Each structure stands twice: as C-alpha cells, then as structure tokens.
Amino acid sequence: MNRISYFFTLCIFFAVSCKSGSEKTAIQTDTPKKGTIYISVDESFKPVIEQEIKVYHSSYPETNIIASYKPEVECFKDLIKDSTRMIVVARGLSKDETSFFENKLSFQAQVALVAYDAVAVIVNIDSKDSIFTINDLKDILSGKNNVTAVMDGKNATSSVRYLQDSVLRGASFGKNVVAVNGSDAVIEAIKKNVNAIGFVGLSWVGNIDEPKQKEDLHKLRLALIECVKCTEKDMFAKPSQSTITFGQYSLARPLYYIVKENAVGLGTGFVNFMSLERGQLIFRRSGLAPAKMSFLKRNSKIKEQE
Numbered sequence: 001m002n003r004i005s006y007f008f009t010l011c012i013f014f015a016v017s018c019k020s021g022s023e024k025t026a027i028q029t030d031t032p033k034k035g036t037i038y039i040s041v042d043e044s045f046k047p048v049i050e051q052e053i054k055v056y057h058s059s060y061p062e063t064n065i066i067a068s069y070k071p072e073v074e075c076f077k078d079l080i081k082d083s084t085r086m087i088v089v090a091r092g093l094s095k096d097e098t099s100f101f102e103n104k105l106s107f108q109a110q111v112a113l114v115a116y117d118a119v120a121v122i123v124n125i126d127s128k129d130s131i132f133t134i135n136d137l138k139d140i141l142s143g144k145n146n147v148t149a150v151m152d153g154k155n156a157t158s159s160v161r162y163l164q165d166s167v168l169r170g171a172s173f174g175k176n177v178v179a180v181n182g183s184d185a186v187i188e189a190i191k192k193n194v195n196a197i198g199f200v201g202l203s204w205v206g207n208i209d210e211p212k213q214k215e216d217l218h219k220l221r222l223a224l225i226e227c228v229k230c231t232e233k234d235m236f237a238k239p240s241q242s243t244i245t246f247g248q249y250s251l252a253r254p255l256y257y258i259v260k261e262n263a264v265g266l267g268t269g270f271v272n273f274m275s276l277e278r279g280q281l282i283f284r285r286s287g288l289a290p291a292k293m294s295f296l297k298r299n300s301k302i303k304e305q306e
Contacts, residue, residue, distance in 0.1 A: 032269020036064040040078040043069040044201030048286040073156035086259040090158035110259040116289040118239040119251040121223040124194040133226040143174015148196040154179040206287025244289040
C-alpha cells in the first residue's frame with residue numbers, strides 16, 4: 001500500500017474510532033425510483049457526475065441525489081457516515097478497507113469501475129511548450145524544472161495522489177507546485193499565466209459540447225504527453241476517449257463507485273443507471289471512456305439477396 005492510500009485508511013480508522021458505539025444506522029426507506037440520498041464525489045469528476053444526476057432526476061422525478069464535491073480523501077471519510085450512502089472516486093477499496101467496512105460497519109460495499117478518466121495536462125494558449133515526456137513532467141513536479149505547476153488541492157485530491165504515485169513514484173512535490181481551490185481554479189490560473197502548467201480531470205476540459213469548456217479551450221490547450229506503451233518511438237497524445245481506450249494517453253485513471261446499501265435503494269438504482277447504456281453514453285459524450293459497455297464502431301458486410 002502506497003503512503004497516500006495508507007493515509008486514507010488511517011483517516012477512516014480514526015474517524016470511526018471517534019464514533020459512539022451506540023450510534024445506529026438509519027433505516028433505509030428509499031427505492032431506485034423514489035427518495036433522497038447524499039453522496040460524495042471526487043471534485044475532479046464533477047462535470048460528468050452532474051450530468052449523470054441530471055438525467056437520472058429527469059427519468060425519476062421523485063428522486064433527489066444530493067452530491068457534495070470534495071477531495072478524494074474527504075469522500076472516503078464520508079463513506080463511514082450514516083448520512084453518506086455512496087462515493088465516486090478514482091480508486092476502489094483495498095482488502096483491509098473492505099474487511100474493515102464488513103466487520104466494523106456491517107455492510108458489504110458494492111464497488112465497481114464504470115469509466116476511465118484521465119489527468120489532463122493544460123497550458124496557456126500562448127505557451128511555447130505543450131509537448132511533454134513523462135520525465136519532463138517528473139522534473140516539473142519534483143521541482144528540478146522550476147515551472148509553476150498548479151494542482152487542484154494541497155495533498156488529498158485524486159490528481160495529487162495519482163501524480164505522486166504514477167509520475168513521481170512516491171517522491172515529494174517541489175516548491176514550485178502550488179495548490180488552488182479546485183479544478184475550475186486551476187483552469188482560471190492557467191488562462192492567466194502563460195508560463196504555468198496545470199493538472200485537471202478530463203471531464204473539466206474534454207467535452208466540447210459544453211459551452212464553458214468550449215470557451216475555455218480558446219484560452220488554453222491540452223498538452224501532448226509521451227505514450228509510454230506505444231511500440232513506435234516519439235509518440236505523443238492528448239487526453240481523449242480514443243487515446244484512453246487504446247492506451248495511448250499515459251495519465252489515464254479509473255472512475256469507481258462505492259455504495260453501502262444492504263438493500264436495493266436509490267444508491268443501487270443510480271449506479272445501475274451509470275453502468276447501463278444511458279449512463280455509459282453520458283460518460284462517452286463527456287470525453288471519458290465507458291468501462292461497462294463498448295461503443296466501438298464495427299464494420300460489416302451485408303450480402304443482398306438476388
């Protein structure tokens with residue numbers, strides 16, 4: 001277990017230890033088509049999950065899914081609260097966490113991968129450099145290259161965890177790495193600073209059908225990142241549904257739901273919706289890669305009868 005995941009687990013254990021042993025779980029009264037639940041969502045997935053909830057509400061008007069968008073570590077803390085039924089995050093549960101929830105909180109968590117997202121690297125539209133190798137990113141994030149790197153939080157977001165694990169391999173960030181309050185603030189910072197580089201979830205910049213994102217892309221660019229899995233040398237790719245699906249974008253990551261329901265309720269109804277065709281199409285339209293259904297085009301030949 002890496003250091004940040006271990007920290008998440010310690011936070012959960014500590015929070016539970018502070019709960020009264022006499023506290024009882026509220027009786028579940030909602031159904032997939034009626035009721036109210038509270039969920040916590042990794043802030044980097046906010047645009048696409050807002051769309052999922054909007055369509056679900058339009059299909060089932062008597063439901064009310066109230067989402068709080070926050071750093072990943074805070075989502076895991078919320079999972080132990082009676083008031084929070086599910087979370088949407090960039091990782092599943094470890095074996096120790098699964099055992100803990102079953103033994104201490106008496107529920108078997110539903111955990112599944114529903115889509116693939118990516119950490120998008122963004123630069124100002126007037127930036128001279130928009131092509132980076134993985135070593136380039138490592139040098140920037142470690143402070144070896146003193147370019148200002150803008151993150152969506154200080155130390156508890158999924159983007160921070162992913163970059164420290166996958167790019168820095170556990171090393172510390174340099175002093176040139178600065179934190180702002182959320183993904184939208186990262187985008188605004190990069191729009192104003194030609195010499196900075198930013199890191200955000202793809203659903204914040206990958207949906208060209210969304211008016212604000214389309215407008216933002218007039219002031220910033222998605223950087224090309226070295227493809228480490230490609231057999232061809234010197235291959236670079238921007239984050240997109242296609243490059244994620246075919247393993248060409250090196251900063252791809254999963255999107256999971258974790259639900260704590262011992263009966264079929266609104267949480268189960270919502271995750272089933274996200275896993276089936278309509279929900280998967282929403283992920284697709286937002287630029288993410290659906291994990292449950294394949295929408296790849298298949299060519300076929302039909303022989304006409306004479």
